[in-house]
Amino acid sequence: MIGLIVLGLLWGEISADSHSLRYVITGLTPITSFPEFLIVGYVDGIQFVKYDSDQKQLIPREQWMVESEGPEAWKRKLFLAREQELAFKDDIHNLKVKTNQTDGVHTHQMMTGCDLRDDKAVSGFNQYGWDGRDYISFDKDLMVWVTPVPWAESIKNSLDQGLVDKQRWKHYLEVECIEWLRKYLEYGQRELTIVAPIVSFIRLGDSNRLSCLVTGFYPQAIEVTLRRDGILIDETLSTGILPNHNRTYQIRKWVEFDPEDHAEYSCQVEHSGLEETLVVIYVPKSHFQVLATAGIVFGVLGIISLTVVAIVLHKKKASDGKMFSARSAGI
The missing domain is CATH 2.60.40.10 (Immunoglobulins)
Structure with missing residues (x-):
């Protein structure tokens, strides 16, 4: 289910004149050999940073990130990642109680990001999913939280009371996220060079x-x-x-x-x-093209056949000459 959400977000067709910054944050109930918490960042669909609860480190996946970001910036981001990890653990516990699903394996995801078009238009989103289904998202234009499921109404009402937090989210999606996207595009311009299809x-x-x-x-x-x-x-x-x-x-x-x-x-x-x-x-092959192609093939095969025959005859003639010379010499 995780893969479906991420692929739907990252690999869907988007406008041909835009760039994107995406973060996918995933928390899980304990599973053997899989981290309980994971953050992955993408610029234009290319993964550039990762954090997970097993390594407890912010790992750059692109060399241009290491070269462009100073140590203080990485320390700050690592602090925020670990803070988010603790928050997600609390969220999973609360959501299990809220949905009356205290047993089994469950996933909690947050997906946030922004898009920058070449015409300077911007857009941003922030949404949450529980077990692969959206349960709440932020409408930055109306400054309200929206939920498609009844059990999340109390969560929506609580979040709607936080005017300061909503203003922070709006500022992040419309300003900060776009600024970071521009920086990452500048940092990675060598690696992110435009290539025509x-x-x-x-x-x-x-x-x-x-x-x-x-x-x-x-x-x-x-x-x-x-x-x-x-x-x-x-x-x-x-x-x-x-x-x-x-x-x-x-x-x-x-x-x-x-x-x-x-x-x-x-x-x-x-x-x-x-x-x-x-x-x-699309140009379909005509009957003439098919015959012409077949004629070329047979013509080539004919040339090859004649060449082989000529070589065989030449070798045979040379061989006969050697036999005749040998016999004449009495050998």
Whole structure:
């Protein structure tokens, strides 16, 4: 359940002209060989920092974090992480009582972060989940806490009374979070260099499915759409955004189609690494292309066959000459 929440948050398609800062904080009831508390920070989907209750240390996952942050800043962040760990233990105990679930394994998650668009627009969120389901979130515009479940109404009412805390959350989401995101983007600009996507749009074998693969791009924010005669196709399948081994990302989208359909199918991609929208049009192989390809293959095979025959004949001739010379010499 934890993985589903995190992947949904981090790898979903977001605007192609934005950057993001995310923190996922997870507390669990004791499980063998798994930390009871974990914090993971992400910039544009790349993990850059981690803290867990087993190591009790704030661990940078990117070298640019070590080089850019001074020791005092790390001490402060470590203090806050340990403070959050203690708070989460209390929260789990209280939530077990509140939900009447004192037995079994339970998870408590907090997900908070912000987005910065190239047009300077900003957004932020702060939400909590219990056993994989949202139970309360903060609406920074209305300055109220919102809950979709009846059992959290008392929690909402209590939090709504804390005017100072709500003002702090609003300031963090709209100001502090964005400032940190800008700093991290500046710190890691070498590692976080924009890379344009590579796009291929093909038919999958002899199936009635077209596949658009977009890969090798950074940052992860991207928009990929499939169209028929320029009109958006709503019924498509998608892998969602997935990480590659080299810190870039990929996404694949499919659509069912009629091979006899003469409409123009295209895959359109918008990404910060592209100066303009990239449009890749599907070009089906014609009968002539298939015959031409087959002719080329057979032609190459014919050349290879003739070459082999020539070599064999040459060797045979040379061999016969050696035999004749040997016999003439009486050997």
